[in-house]
Amino acid sequence: MDLMVGGSGPAAQGNEDSMEIAALPYVDERTELVAADADAVWRAVGDVLDGAFGSGYARLVGCPHRTASGPRPPAEGSVWPGFRVDSATPVRKLVLTGRHHFSTYALVFRLDEAGAGRTRLRAETRARFPGPGGALYRLLVIRTGAHALLTGRLLSSIGRRAEGL
Template structure:
């Protein structure tokens, strides 16, 4: 899959009061926990995801998979690229970590996806149009921030919220 060719959906950003290595470790743990449960597996089966079970190397690395996603790239401390497809969409979720000052890391989550056909359009309205996708990503980023800051400096960096284009 050529991720850059997928249409941009949205981007969500938070600043974490921790170094990139701590954020990377927390990101892997939170993503794994969020997408590997029985609910995620059931949803992956329901929509016909290509990846329906956890497999591959751990901690997450290129070739790792869990329900709904496969790791396309993993550059520790920099970028985690997840891709997936099911009967209603082909999609990618790209997490980027950038230095945001001493002891601070900006964590961005960019979504790209295509929703082909009438069924894809309905699915997009249900998932993206209702705000469910955005809310889920904000919760995921908040969980990564909290987990990272437990091991990093306790400066209480505020969530910068989401930015949608």
């Protein structure tokens, strides 16, 4: 698994009504090579997201989205605690956005064919951390490595689920 931090990173694009995702500062990108085709990985993304985010944390930090709802597999209108689907291109790209008291953020999943029934799954994070509370939150979540660890675990879970399908 690779981690790239800093720089401008790839631009995440949403629809015109969405927040300006590309304007959010690039945080990092993590990658997982999955021994499954993109269809299985896409299904696994939705399955794993359904159990990945708790409403308690979303409530604590002030996220407007606190419960999972909407269509499955992921599509515009899908929601998980802390996230809503900004755009979804099945088997290719899923853009999740969110906000809370300390940050405005996007998590962009990209699925790329990697040959012979394999898929490269990427998760790009973009976020803004305004004010002193945001700076402290960034220190606690990003600088400590907690975000990288949790995103890596999320990608590994998606990979294991897809390989089991």
